[in-house]
Amino acid sequence: xxxxxxxxxxxxxxxxxxxxxxxxxxxxxxxQQVPLEMQVxxxxxxxxxxxxxxxxxxxxxxxxxxxxxDVNPGYTHSFGPPIPxxxxxxxxxxTILRETKGGG
Amino acid sequence: xxxxxxxEAVLADRDAIMRASVGIDYQQYVTGALAFDYERLLADTxxxxxxxxSVQTLTGVGNTPLIELHNITSLVRSIAxxxxxxxxxxxxxxxxxxxxxxxxxxxxxxxxxQHRGYEGxxxxxxxxxxxxxxxxxxxxxMRCIVVQEAFDSQGIAQPEIxxxxxACEAYGAEVIRLSVGPELFYVFLCVLKETGYFNASLYTPxxxxxxxxxxxELARQVQDKTGRYxxxxxxxxxxxxxxxxxxxxxxxxxAIDTRVVAASVDLAGLHMASDxxxxxxxxTTGHTGFSMPFTTWPDRADVPRNAxxxxxxxxxxxxxxxGEVFYMTQVLAELEGLERGPAGNTSLAxxxxxxxxxxxxxxxxxxxxxxxxxxxxxxxxLNLAKHMGVEVRRGDPRDNKPGQRIVIPEHPSQVAxxxxxxxxxxxxxxxHALESIADGQSxxxxxxxxxxxxxxxxxxxxxxxxxxxxxxxx
Numbered sequence: 001x002x003x004x005x006x007x008x009x010x011x012x013x014x015x016x017x018x019x020x021x022x023x024x025x026x027x028x029x030x031x032q033q034v035p036l037e038m039q040v041x042x043x044x045x046x047x048x049x050x051x052x053x054x055x056x057x058x059x060x061x062x063x064x065x066x067x068x069x070d071v072n073p074g075y076t077h078s079f080g081p082p083i084p085x086x087x088x089x090x091x092x093x094x095t096i097l098r099e100t101k102g103g104g
Numbered sequence: 105x106x107x108x109x110x111x112e113a114v115l116a117d118r119d120a121i122m123r124a125s126v127g128i129d130y131q132q133y134v135t136g137a138l139a140f141d142y143e144r145l146l147a148d149t150x151x152x153x154x155x156x157x158s159v160q161t162l163t164g165v166g167n168t169p170l171i172e173l174h175n176i177t178s179l180v181r182s183i184a185x186x187x188x189x190x191x192x193x194x195x196x197x198x199x200x201x202x203x204x205x206x207x208x209x210x211x212x213x214x215x216x217x218q219h220r221g222y223e224g225x226x227x228x229x230x231x232x233x234x235x236x237x238x239x240x241x242x243x244x245x246m247r248c249i250v251v252q253e254a255f256d257s258q259g260i261a262q263p264e265i266x267x268x269x270x271a272c273e274a275y276g277a278e279v280i281r282l283s284v285g286p287e288l289f290y291v292f293l294c295v296l297k298e299t300g301y302f303n304a305s306l307y308t309p310x311x312x313x314x315x316x317x318x319x320x321e322l323a324r325q326v327q328d329k330t331g332r333y334x335x336x337x338x339x340x341x342x343x344x345x346x347x348x349x350x351x352x353x354x355x356x357x358x359a360i361d362t363r364v365v366a367a368s369v370d371l372a373g374l375h376m377a378s379d380x381x382x383x384x385x386x387x388t389t390g391h392t393g394f395s396m397p398f399t400t401w402p403d404r405a406d407v408p409r410n411a412x413x414x415x416x417x418x419x420x421x422x423x424x425x426x427g428e429v430f431y432m433t434q435v436l437a438e439l440e441g442l443e444r445g446p447a448g449n450t451s452l453a454x455x456x457x458x459x460x461x462x463x464x465x466x467x468x469x470x471x472x473x474x475x476x477x478x479x480x481x482x483x484x485x486l487n488l489a490k491h492m493g494v495e496v497r498r499g500d501p502r503d504n505k506p507g508q509r510i511v512i513p514e515h516p517s518q519v520a521x522x523x524x525x526x527x528x529x530x531x532x533x534x535x536h537a538l539e540s541i542a543d544g545q546s547x548x549x550x551x552x553x554x555x556x557x558x559x560x561x562x563x564x565x566x567x568x569x570x571x572x573x574x575x576x577x578x
Contacts (some may be wrong), residue, residue: 080487090438
């Protein structure tokens with residue numbers, strides 16, 4: 001069942017700026033073959049349904065239309081797990097410093 | 105937003121949009137077929153060092169600490185020849201309000217936009233500069249829009265840019281996130297046209313003059329701490345503003361014998377407009393993908409005349425590998441207690457090697473750090489690299505292959521720079537300049553003088569390159 005999202009909800013819309021095949025002539029083939037996409041966040045200007053067209057008001061006050069893709073989208077970037085290739089570097093350089101001092 | 109304006113129509117309107125959004129009539133500075141009055145373009149803004157400092161002081165920008173890296177200097181001396189190993193200092197630019205030296209660039213742009221009565225500012229940037237403009241706009245009570253190249257066609261965001269999205273939104277900016285491609289410029293023009301906002305370009309005179317205080321401050325700080333000016337100042341080099349503004353600031357502090365080094369991460373072989381290569385880069389700035397095209401032709405920028413003109417100031421241009429920068433980022437954290445970067449640490453990697461070439465009583469300054477955090481961190485970048493199938497291993501950094509292999513040194517003695525041939529870069533610049541001459545125009549003496557100044561060479565050198573170009577092109 002279609003879920004209505006209320007006016008004023010913080011959402012993200014998506015739209016195609018340039019479709020594939022209509023990209024700038026100088027871009028490489030792999031980029032020519034995909035569209036130029038845009039995502040913008042804002043407050044929903046009127047009730048809308050996920051996956052349907054919607055209008056938002058951005059933080060700068062602009063009104064934009066696009067497909068409603070996310071409600072209150074999260075920040076999911078992180079650090080991820082430690083990188084083993086970095087873990088021993090500190091120990092290694094401290095050892096060099098210690099040996100240099102000891103030897104000098 | 106873009107439906108009513110076709111790509112071709114908007115690009116055709118480019119000059120008018122730019123004029124309205126920057127408020128500078130660049131045409132009045134033209135003095136020849138190629139030449140323009142660079143110094144007058146900058147001077148006419150009215151921002152000298154003192155006025156810039158007073159603007160920056162109001163928003164807490166600048167006056168960042170200069171920190172001596174005693175332990176890294178000891179590590180340098182442990183592998184350098186006897187009597188070699190210069191003292192290394194770092195200018196901790198992460199102490200600026202939004203966490204990087206880019207606040208200096210944004211401060212004058214936003215001040216000027218406010219002074220001229222613009223309602224808001226727009227910046228096309230995926231990097232620290234977006235957060236800086238958003239931060240300055242927030243303080244000034246102005247609206248801000250940042251246009252980013254943020255994700256590939258699989259929807260995978262570059263983690264560092266994802267963090268910049270968050271930071272810009274934290275300062276109340278609207279962030280337009282785009283997939284990969286230079287047509288970002290088209291969206292940028294559409295937004296400028298629609299809003300009538302100020303173009304807070306990285307390449308206006310304001311953006312460059314704002315950095316002069318960095319070079320000026322560091323010269324004075326080194327003088328105060330050591331009684332002499334630095335021998336070498338190393339700047340992470342991308343679009344050219346950092347090198348240009350810093351070098352100009354050094355000159356204004358009378359540090360005229362200080363040599364200026366531009367350092368970039370080597371990303372040779374990766375295409376900047378490639379949807380495939382986008383997430384196979386572990387650096388979003390400070391790399392050769394920007395520094396090579398912008399050094400050999402600065403006027404590819406989003407304003408008619410770029411105020412960042414690095415070839416006028418560079419004494420030496422070097423590259424380091426991604427693995428070397430990650431290695432030095434870890435060393436900085438664990439030996440000096442400074443978790444910074446990674447992109448800003450490009451100059452740190454270069455400094456580590458170049459300090460070994462200098463005497464122990466000489467001084468090297470790394471002129472910036474930048475804040476670090478989720479996404480904007482070696483862990484995030486290396487985890488993405490592994491996810492994208494890039495090999496990450498310890499070994500000899502000379503085995504590094506951008507987009508395929510990141511090799512993290514096993515020993516500090518493996519950290520080294522590769523020199524970029526400045527003669528080659530100068531010739532490339534002159535060729536680009538000659539190709540830009542409008543039909544029906546020809547070179548005059550003033551153009552030769554201009555090209556000599558642009559390349560820090562002589563009229564005889566320029567004439568030789570021009571003659572060679574004429575022979576080749578008929």
